[in-house]
Amino acid sequence: MSEITPEVIAAHQLTPDEYDRIVAILGRTPNLTELGIFSVMWSEHCSYKSSRLHLKKLPTRSPRVVQGPGENAGILDIGQDAEGNDWCIAFKIESHNHPSFIEPFQGAATGVGGILRDIFTMGARPIAVMDALRFGPLDHPTSGARNRRILDGVVSGIAHYGNCFGVPTVGGETVFEPSYNGNPLVNVFALGVFRKDQIFYGKASGEGNPVIYVGAKTGRDGIHGASMASAEFTEESKQKRPNVQMGDPFMEKLLLEACLEAMATGAIAGIQDMGAAGLTCSTCEMGSRAGTGIEFDLAHVPQREKGMTPYEIMLSESQERMLLVAFKGRENEVLDVFKKWGLDANIIGQVTTDGILRVKNHGEVVAEIPNRPLADEAPLYDRPHTQPLRIAPLEAPAFASADLTADLFTLAASGDLCDKRWIWEQYDYMVRTNTLAGPGGDAAIVRIKETGTSVAMALDGNGRYTLLDPREGVKLMVAECCRNLSCVGAEPVGATNNLNFGNPERPEIMAQLVEAIEGMAEACAFFETPITGGNVSLYNETLGDPIFPSPVLGIVGLLPTGEPAGIGFREEGHAVYLLGGLGDADDRRMGGTQYAKQVLKDLWGLPPRLDMAFEKQVQTAVREIARSGIAQSIHDVSDGGLAWALAECAFPNGIGVVAELDSDLRPELLLFHEGPSRVVVSTADPAALEALAARHGVPALRLGLTVANRLSLANHGATLIDTPVDALKERWSTALASQLEAELHV
Amino acid sequence: MRFGVVVFPGSNCDHDAWYAVTANLGHQADFLWHGDRNLKGADCVILPGGFSYGDYLRCGAIAKFSPVMESVKRHAAEGGLVLGICNGFQVLTECGLLPGSLVRNRNLKFICKPVDLIPATRNSPFTHAIPAGATLTIPIAHGEGCYTATPETLDLLEAEDRVAFRYADNPNGSLRDIAGILSDNRNVLGLMPHPERATDPLMGSVDGRLIFESLIANLTPAK
Numbered sequence: 007m008s009e010i011t012p013e014v015i016a017a018h019q020l021t022p023d024e025y026d027r028i029v030a031i032l033g034r035t036p037n038l039t040e041l042g043i044f045s046v047m048w049s050e051h052c053s054y055k056s057s058r059l060h061l062k063k064l065p066t067r068s069p070r071v072v073q074g075p076g077e078n079a080g081i082l083d084i085g086q087d088a089e090g091n092d093w094c095i096a097f098k099i100e101s102h103n104h105p106s107f108i109e110p111f112q113g114a115a116t117g118v119g120g121i122l123r124d125i126f127t128m129g130a131r132p133i134a135v136m137d138a139l140r141f142g143p144l145d146h147p148t149s150g151a152r153n154r155r156i157l158d159g160v161v162s163g164i165a166h167y168g169n170c171f172g173v174p175t176v177g178g179e180t181v182f183e184p185s186y187n188g189n190p191l192v193n194v195f196a197l198g199v200f201r202k203d204q205i206f207y208g209k210a211s212g213e214g215n216p217v218i219y220v221g222a223k224t225g226r227d228g229i230h231g232a233s234m235a236s237a238e239f240t241e242e243s244k245q246k247r248p249n250v251q252m253g254d255p256f257m258e259k260l261l262l263e264a265c266l267e268a269m270a271t272g273a274i275a276g277i278q279d280m281g282a283a284g285l286t287c288s289t290c291e292m293g294s295r296a297g298t299g300i301e302f303d304l305a306h307v308p309q310r311e312k313g314m315t316p317y318e319i320m321l322s323e324s325q326e327r328m329l330l331v332a333f334k335g336r337e338n339e340v341l342d343v344f345k346k347w348g349l350d351a352n353i354i355g356q357v358t359t360d361g362i363l364r365v366k367n368h369g370e371v372v373a374e375i376p377n378r379p380l381a382d383e384a385p386l387y388d389r390p391h392t393q394p395l396r397i398a399p400l401e402a403p404a405f406a407s408a409d410l411t412a413d414l415f416t417l418a419a420s421g422d423l424c425d426k427r428w429i430w431e432q433y434d435y436m437v438r439t440n441t442l443a444g445p446g447g448d449a450a451i452v453r454i455k456e457t458g459t460s461v462a463m464a465l466d467g468n469g470r471y472t473l474l475d476p477r478e479g480v481k482l483m484v485a486e487c488c489r490n491l492s493c494v495g496a497e498p499v500g501a502t503n504n505l506n507f508g509n510p511e512r513p514e515i516m517a518q519l520v521e522a523i524e525g526m527a528e529a530c531a532f533f534e535t536p537i538t539g540g541n542v543s544l545y546n547e548t549l550g551d552p553i554f555p556s557p558v559l560g561i562v563g564l565l566p567t568g569e570p571a572g573i574g575f576r577e578e579g580h581a582v583y584l585l586g587g588l589g590d591a592d593d594r595r596m597g598g599t600q601y602a603k604q605v606l607k608d609l610w611g612l613p614p615r616l617d618m619a620f621e622k623q624v625q626t627a628v629r630e631i632a633r634s635g636i637a638q639s640i641h642d643v644s645d646g647g648l649a650w651a652l653a654e655c656a657f658p659n660g661i662g663v664v665a666e667l668d669s670d671l672r673p674e675l676l677l678f679h680e681g682p683s684r685v686v687v688s689t690a691d692p693a694a695l696e697a698l699a700a701r702h703g704v705p706a707l708r709l710g711l712t713v714a715n716r717l718s719l720a721n722h723g724a725t726l727i728d729t730p731v732d733a734l735k736e737r738w739s740t741a742l743a744s745q746l747e748a749e750l751h752v
Numbered sequence: 753m754r755f756g757v758v759v760f761p762g763s764n765c766d767h768d769a770w771y772a773v774t775a776n777l778g779h780q781a782d783f784l785w786h787g788d789r790n791l792k793g794a795d796c797v798i799l800p801g802g803f804s805y806g807d808y809l810r811c812g813a814i815a816k817f818s819p820v821m822e823s824v825k826r827h828a829a830e831g832g833l834v835l836g837i838c839n840g841f842q843v844l845t846e847c848g849l850l851p852g853s854l855v856r857n858r859n860l861k862f863i864c865k866p867v868d869l870i871p872a873t874r875n876s877p878f879t880h881a882i883p884a885g886a887t888l889t890i891p892i893a894h895g896e897g898c899y900t901a902t903p904e905t906l907d908l909l910e911a912e913d914r915v916a917f918r919y920a921d922n923p924n925g926s927l928r929d930i931a932g933i934l935s936d937n938r939n940v941l942g943l944m945p946h947p948e949r950a951t952d953p954l955m956g957s958v959d960g961r962l963i964f965e966s967l968i969a970n971l972t973p974a975k
Contacts, residue, residue, distance in 0.1 A: 162861075165861075165862050166862075169803075169862055169864075169893070169895075170762070170764075170803045170806070170807075171764070172764025172765070172802060254806070255803075255806075256761075256762050256803055256805070256806025256807075256808070257806075259761075259762055259764065259803075260761055260762070347761065348761065431861075431863055431864055431865050432861050432862045432863070432864070433862075433864060434862070434864045434893040435864055436864065436891055436893065436946075436949055436955070437764060437765060437768065437801075437893065438767065438768060439768045439771060439772070439948070439949055439952065439955055441955075442954055453954065455771070455775075567954070568954075569953075569954060
């Protein structure tokens with residue numbers, strides 16, 4: 007068992023070169039425990055060995071950035087309260103894709119748990135969660151039943167964990183595409199708030215300081231989860247169920263309260279959660295960051311099962327555990343807090359100055375590895391990249407609509423655009439009574455009681471756009487995410503990214519990743535939203551079929567606390583404007599739209615054209631409109647185009663619009679193209695709106711007036727779409743439940 | 753008026769309740785730790801929403817054994833006011849202060865949304881200030897909010913005018929649309945919806961204030 011053969015090395019997903027490097031670092035052959043430790047730390051999931059080189063291109067600084075990438079979460083300064091205290095937010099997004107495919111409920115639940123720990127390990131109290139979900143189509147002929155089961159499990163898992171923990175799940179997005187049939191995506195974003203003087207870091211500083219293990223006991227669950235997340239799926243993956251961890255949100259809630267209370271004693275020097283790669287990752291990263299070593303004995307680690315080997319204890323990914331370093335002599339203050347909350351807390355070792363991770367088992371040394379090479383000097387690959395994989399033609403097919411109103415109904419019933427209430431009503435989106443705007447709007451808004459400011463947040467991704475052009479697709483994504491924030495009056499200030507791609511060892515997939523990162527770098531710099539952290543999830547392939555390149559971005563913005571306008575038209579007789587104008591499109595740039603996907607069942611061409619400077623101008627104007635109070639409703643035009651945006655404005659209150667357009671675009675393009683930089687605004691004060699738009703040099707096209715229960719669009723006097731709102735809304739609001747509930751009766 | 757908000761391990765609406773009665777309604781409130789027996793002079797004890805003790809075994813089943821509940825039971829027996837919200841209602845049924853029990857929602861899913869409540873009696877310290885004929889919009893957020901009891905118990909509750917609120921459009925399958933009930937001496941209310949979430953105009957509804965204002969008016973002697 008303990009002999010290190012080429013087979014054992016391969017089973018740990020280490021290459022022969024990587025193994026040679028390990029031998030060089032140690033100056034000897036590793037034992038099995040050491041090999042296991044290296045294998046998880048040098049896995050793609052933990053080391054970012056394929057992406058690190060390119061991630062360096064992302065902008066990470068601004069005057070607000072207190073902590074950029076490299077810690078458990080990014081931190082931004084959001085200003086002062088009335089007493090002059092500085093306040094900060096911590097936020098990050100993380101994926102739990104592979105576990106959610108193998109065991110949807112626990113996979114998603116522990117995804118929520120993991121990201122919440124990343125937030126409160128820094129000292130912040132989590133105040134919001136959002137999730138970006140991607141599934142195969144629910145009505146897929148061969149995978150539909152499985153896709154429905156996965157969706158049901160994932161949503162229940164998120165609800166179970168977030169609701170019990172007591173953090174509101176305030177928004178997100180759910181998209182369906184056959185490329186996710188065998189590889190769903192579950193990306194969870196969390197955000198927390200704290201005072202700037204309450205920040206904690208994952209550093210093991212101070213020689214002789216005690217190292218304390220707190221929280222759940224260590225079991226055999228999740229061993230090699232990090233390396234599983236770094237391999238493609240095969241039929242055998244289904245046998246990996248024991249690799250998926252079990253979550254206990256009650257334990258996590260206790261851990262949150264106990265950690266924040268323990269931090270307040272002032273007796274904690276550093277703290278880090280045990281996430282992927284568990285005890286291994288937390289010990290070596292904390293030591294590496296501080297330039298210290300950690301020596302500890304596994305005999306003191308609370309264990310759930312008897313007879314666990316050092317290898318198993320070090321690699322376990324049992325949930326709801328934290329590692330912290332207390333100041334020597336003050337450890338009892340910390341231990342008392344955990345005792346009060348009924349949690350295990352054991353001193354397992356101490357900080358040393360030799361820079362070595364020294365693991366003992368009942369006094370006998372079982373692993374001895376220099377921290378820094380283990381944590382920070384993982385292999386770095388400049389993987390070859392060619393042209394991005396392209397699986398769609400460039401040229402458009404001939405298409406013409408027989409019935410544009412019927413096309414709108416098709417969009418309403420589609421998985422991507424239909425009402426997601428069935429999902430988000432399972433989430434407690436109000437707990438903590440801060441949710442000013444919850445699911446179903448352009449961006450979620452959570453107030454911060456202490457400062458009088460609010461934080462807006464949005465998640466965006468569009469795999470079709472990024473498939474057609476990774477670089478331009480990502481820029482559109484950044485623009486849309488910022489536009490969502492601007493629509494609620496928030497100034498975008500920072501971002502976190504989740505890069506979900508296929509196998510980076512394929513040059514055409516690596517090219518997607520590189521182009522996407524470079525596009526993100528350009529757009530995030532332009533929109534002044536530095537990336538403060540995130541996650542890379544590669545090898546999202548099943549049986550050789552990669553997912554669409556699916557970067558997901560979470561952007562946060564700031565605004566004064568107040569009642570938001572909302573997306574829905576409110577009353578009859580308000581003027582409806584399209585800020586930014588009708589935009590341009592051609593057949594080729596229709597290929598990535600929802601119209602092409604849902605109505606034409608096709609994919610081709612290029613994503614819409616983006617002018618970032620104009621986009622910024624429109625967003626600046628929209629933010630001012632949102633804050634001025636002259637708008638009755640604000641909603642951006644994105645998926646589904648102008649006609650769909652107007653339908654969404656009509657749903658909340660059953661108030662639609664009679665719109666007269668004046669365009670030379672043919673109807674399919676005019677109504678459904680997804681050109682960016684456009685926002686629908688309704689107002690009772692048209693003169694003020696026009697004046698404000700003019701001041702910003704942004705076209706404000708008057709479309710018509712709001713009316714009860716009617717959605718009508720005409721161009722040059724010819725009616726294109728005419729429908730009662732209630733009929734369209736009925737189709738939209740029942741689509742998801744009817745697809746899912748078919749399953750419940752089987 | 754002085755409120756006491758019990759903190760069980762796993763309570764997660766404790767701060768919301770505290771914020772509602774202090775910041776939004778301008779009264780005093782203390783947190784009451786589950787391991788203590790001291791109610792700190794509270795006129796009204798609130799058992800908040802959440803997942804006390806992780807809802808292991810059954811919702812509220814372990815909370816009933818906590819030291820603070822001994823004091824709460826004594827407080828109730830002496831005529832003191834007790835308001836159990838959501839998980840707090842579940843605790844009240846588990847410890848016998850209220851009859852019946854709360855089981856999984858009819859659709860087996862957690863449901864979070866604002867619902868319309870019809871006050872079924874104004875004869876209680878919790879409801880007397882609600883205008884006649886009013887419907888209250890207050891959010892629910894629960895997975896196990898389906899109220900069940902024997903037909904005899906339900907008949908008794910109705911005969912004694914102890915149904916405090918009914919759902920206008922039953923979201924969870926509760927028998928006889930029951931959303932909240934009173935104890936026999938009318939000083940204990942268990943309520944699945946969250947009135948504390950409807951005390952601030954920014955949260956979309958202030959109808960929950962009527963319940964707290966009823967309590968406050970009840971405690972403030974007429975001059």
